[in-house]
Amino acid sequence: MSASRLLGQKLMLDFRYFCDDGTPSSACRQPVTTLPDALKEVLISGQIGGVILFGENMQSHAQLLTLIYQMQEIMARHNLPPLLVAIDQEGGRVARTPDTMATRFVGNMAIGASTGKYGTTLAASVAEQLGLSVRLLGFNVNFAPSVDVNSNPDNPVINVRSFGESAQQVARLGQVMVKGMQQQGVAAAIKHFPGHGDTRTDSHTGLPVVRHNKQQVYAQDLLPFRHIIQSDTPPLMIMTAHIQYPALDNTTLKTRDGASTVVPATLSKKILTGVLRGELQYQGVIVTDALDMAGIANYFSEQEAIINTFKAGADIALMPFVIRTPKDIEAFNTLRHAIMVQLESGVLSKAAFAQSVARVEQLKKTVNAGSLLDKPLATRIAEAVSALPSAKAAKIEQQLANAAVTVFKGQHHLPLSSQTRWRVVMPDTARCKAMHNAIGALQIPVEIDCVSSAQIPSAPVWQDWRPTDVLIGADISPQHYAAEMGGMEPAGPRASLAAQQQWLFSQMNQARQAGALTVFAALRAPYSVTQFAPISDVALATFGYNVHPDTASGVPSAVFLALTRILTGKAPATGVSPVTVPMQAVR
Numbered sequence: 001m002s003a004s005r006l007l008g009q010k011l012m013l014d015f016r017y018f019c020d021d022g023t024p025s026s027a028c029r030q031p032v033t034t035l036p037d038a039l040k041e042v043l044i045s046g047q048i049g050g051v052i053l054f055g056e057n058m059q060s061h062a063q064l065l066t067l068i069y070q071m072q073e074i075m076a077r078h079n080l081p082p083l084l085v086a087i088d089q090e091g092g093r094v095a096r097t098p099d100t101m102a103t104r105f106v107g108n109m110a111i112g113a114s115t116g117k118y119g120t121t122l123a124a125s126v127a128e129q130l131g132l133s134v135r136l137l138g139f140n141v142n143f144a145p146s147v148d149v150n151s152n153p154d155n156p157v158i159n160v161r162s163f164g165e166s167a168q169q170v171a172r173l174g175q176v177m178v179k180g181m182q183q184q185g186v187a188a189a190i191k192h193f194p195g196h197g198d199t200r201t202d203s204h205t206g207l208p209v210v211r212h213n214k215q216q217v218y219a220q221d222l223l224p225f226r227h228i229i230q231s232d233t234p235p236l237m238i239m240t241a242h243i244q245y246p247a248l249d250n251t252t253l254k255t256r257d258g259a260s261t262v263v264p265a266t267l268s269k270k271i272l273t274g275v276l277r278g279e280l281q282y283q284g285v286i287v288t289d290a291l292d293m294a295g296i297a298n299y300f301s302e303q304e305a306i307i308n309t310f311k312a313g314a315d316i317a318l319m320p321f322v323i324r325t326p327k328d329i330e331a332f333n334t335l336r337h338a339i340m341v342q343l344e345s346g347v348l349s350k351a352a353f354a355q356s357v358a359r360v361e362q363l364k365k366t367v368n369a370g371s372l373l374d375k376p377l378a379t380r381i382a383e384a385v386s387a388l389p390s391a392k393a394a395k396i397e398q399q400l401a402n403a404a405v406t407v408f409k410g411q412h413h414l415p416l417s418s419q420t421r422w423r424v425v426m427p428d429t430a431r432c433k434a435m436h437n438a439i440g441a442l443q444i445p446v447e448i449d450c451v452s453s454a455q456i457p458s459a460p461v462w463q464d465w466r467p468t469d470v471l472i473g474a475d476i477s478p479q480h481y482a483a484e485m486g487g488m489e490p491a492g493p494r495a496s497l498a499a500q501q502q503w504l505f506s507q508m509n510q511a512r513q514a515g516a517l518t519v520f521a522a523l524r525a526p527y528s529v530t531q532f533a534p535i536s537d538v539a540l541a542t543f544g545y546n547v548h549p550d551t552a553s554g555v556p557s558a559v560f561l562a563l564t565r566i567l568t569g570k571a572p573a574t575g576v577s578p579v580t581v582p583m584q585a586v587r
Contacts (some may be wrong), residue, residue: 003340006353008047009360010310012086012287012318015039016054019325028324031056033063035070038326043074043083046336049360050084050141050316055096061137061384064101068138069377072370081361082370084187084316086141089134091126092544093161093524094144099549102133103393106544106559108146109525110404111173112164112578113543120176122400127180129393134186136384140367141187143239143287147174147224148197150579156478157202159525160543164578165197167220171227179233187367190228192241192289193276194248194265195221203295207264209244217247222280229282236363237285238276240266240314242295248275253308255299264295266309273313285363290319302335310348315356394558401544401562406575408529408583410519410538415569419470419517423462424450425504427476427523427545430486434547434557435472438564441556453500454489461507465514472567473504473536474521476545477528486551501531509535521563529581540566541577 018036019028032039042048051071058064068085075082087096092107105126114122127145134142149170150162163173178188192203194217199208212221228235244262249270252260265271266288276282291297291305300308306320321332342348364370372380407414416422422439426432432450439448451461462471479497495503512518512535519540520532526541533539540563548557565571 001354001357003343005047006350006357007336007339007343009049009081009357010316010353011046011048011320012050012052012084012316013042013048013321013323014052014054014319015323016056017324023325025322025324025328033057033059033067035067038329039323040074042323042329042332043071044078044080045333047080048083049081050086052086052318053096055098058097058101061101061388062381065138065381065384066377069372069380072372076370076373082364084141084364084369085139086143087134087139088143089130090144090146090161091130092546097133097137099389101388102137103129103389103397104546105130105397106400106404106546107160108163108173109160109578110400110543112169113406113575114400114403115169115173115578116576117403117574120173122396122403123173123176124180125396126400127177128184129390129396131181131184131186133388133393135184136387138372138380139186140369141189141237142181143189143191144181145174145177145188145190146192147171147190147228148192148195149220149224150197151220152198152200153525153527153579154200155197156200157204158196158199159478162197165580166578167223169578171224174224175228175231175233178228178235182233182236185367187236187363189237189239189287190225190235191239192243193225193238194241194245194271196241196243197221199243203242203289203293205294207242207244207261207295207299209246209262212247214247217245222275226280229280234282235284236366237287238282240272240286240288242266242289242293245271256301256304261299266296266314267300267305267312269312271312277313285315285359286313287316288314288318291317292319292322303338306339307342307348310353315359398558398561401542401558402565402571404543404575405562405566405573406526406541406577407566407573408526408539408541408577408581409533409536411573413517413538414567414573416470416517416567417569419468420446421466421469422446422448423469423471423511424448425453425471425473425507426450427474427480427500428452428454428485429488430547430551431474431523431545431560433488433551434560435564437551437554437556438560440554441561442564442568442570444564444568452489453503454485454494455492456495456499456503462511465511465516467515469511469516470519471508471511471516472519472521473508473532474523475501475504475528475532476524477522478524480524480545486547488552501528505532505535508532512537519567523559526577526579526581530583533583540573541575
C-alpha cells in the first residue's frame, strides 16, 4: 500500500464550512450542504478514510443523504475504500441532527437518573433508536457514548453528558448503549479515554489535567473502559482525550513556543499503546478527539500533533487540519507530503501504519461502510423520511424525561393542587414558551406568567404575592449557548449565569417571605440545587433543558411536560440522582 493510501486512511476530516470566494479561512461560515469540486478532489487525491459531519451540514433528510451518498459514490467510482462517516450524536446536550430529522432524547445523566425505576431498559431503548436514526441518515460511526465518570461538580464540558459519578453505573449503562448502537450496524466510540470526568478545564479551550493517583485512575476513570472492552460487545472504537494524566504518563513534550508540558493522553504512547492496547487489551480502532481543539492546537503544530498521535498508537487522526478555503487545501497537501516523507524515510513506521490501517479496514467491513450505495438514493431518502423522527422514539424520549425528574426536597408539597397562580422564571424566552405549552397541553387550570432572566428586568416583576401563588425558578448550569435560545430573545447582551442566579435567588427569597410557595428546578447539572435549596420549598432536577423545534408554534417539549406532570401530580417523581448534591443548611 502506498504512503499516500496509508496516511489517507488514517485521516478523518470535517467539511463543516467551505468558501471559495476569497473569504479568509478564519471568517468562513458557509456550511457545506452540497459537495464542492474542490472537496471532492481532497477526498480522491488524499485517499481519505473518513469524514465527520456537524449540524451545519444538515438541512433535511434528503439533503444530508444526498451529501453522504455523493461522497461514498465518489470513493467507489475511483476504486477507493468507502468512507467512515461519523457524527457526535450522544443525545441531550450533544446532538447534531436537527430535532425535525431525528429524536434527540434527554441525555446520559437523565438515563442515569432513570435507573432506579427502569434499570438499564431505557438506556437500551435510547441506544437502539440513536443507532437506527444515524444509520438511516447515512452514518456508520457515532462518537458516543461518553463513559466519563463525572466526579467533579465544576466540570464545564462533561456534566450531564455523563451517566453519573459511579464508575460501576457508568460502566453498566455504557455497555448497554454500545451494544444497542452496534446492533444497528453503527460503530460506537466510547470516550474520552482515559476519562474526562474530573476536570475543571474544557479541552476545547485549554489543556486539562487529572491529578488522580494511579490507584484512583484505575478504580474510577479507567473502570468503564475496562468493563466495556471486556464485555461480549466491545466498542468498535475508542476516542482519546486531550488531557494530561501524570499518574499514567509524566513524560514532557516541547510545545510550539518552546516550553515543556506533560504529554496529553492523545499523544502518549504509554497511555494509548501501554495502557489501552497492552493492559486493557483493546483490539479495536483508536480515534483521537478533534486535533483542532485548543487542548492540542494551542500547544502543537498540525504536523507535530499528527506525527505524535500516530507514534503514540492512534489509528485515526480526527479533524487534523482545518480546511475552509482553496488555500487551506494547498496547505493541507503540503502537510500530507511532509508526513509521507517521514513515512518513507522511516521516522514513522510503515509496518505500524499498515497494522493500523488493517484495523481501519476491518472496521469498515464490520459496519459495511459502503452499504449506503446498495440501494438507490431515492430509496434511501424515502426510508429515512418515512422512519424519522418516529413516534416510537418520541414515546421513549417522553418516558425518559418523566423517569429522570428527581425531587431533592419538598416532596410533601407536591402536587401543587392549591396554587392557582404560577409565576415562573426561566433562563430564556424559549423555555418560558415551553412551560406555557406544557400547561396548555396538559390542561392545567392555572394562571401562568413567565419571565425570562436572559435580560434581567430593571423593575420589580411581581409584588402582590398570595398564599395560593407559587414561584417556579429554573436554572441552566453551566449556562447554555446563545444559539440554544430559540431566537426568541430581544436584541441585547445576555445576562451572565452569575447575574441570572443572583436575580433568581432574590425573587425566590422575596416570594417565600411573602408566603408564596417556591420551587427550584435545575434544568441541566443538578449541583445548583445546593445553592437554591435553602430558599426553596421544593427543589428538583430534570437533567435536560432541550425544547421542541416547534416550541414557538405551541408544540410541547418532553422535558417540560415531564416537569409539569410531576409538579401537578399527574405522574410520580421516580428519578434518583446519579450524582451527589450536597444539601447543607436546608430547612
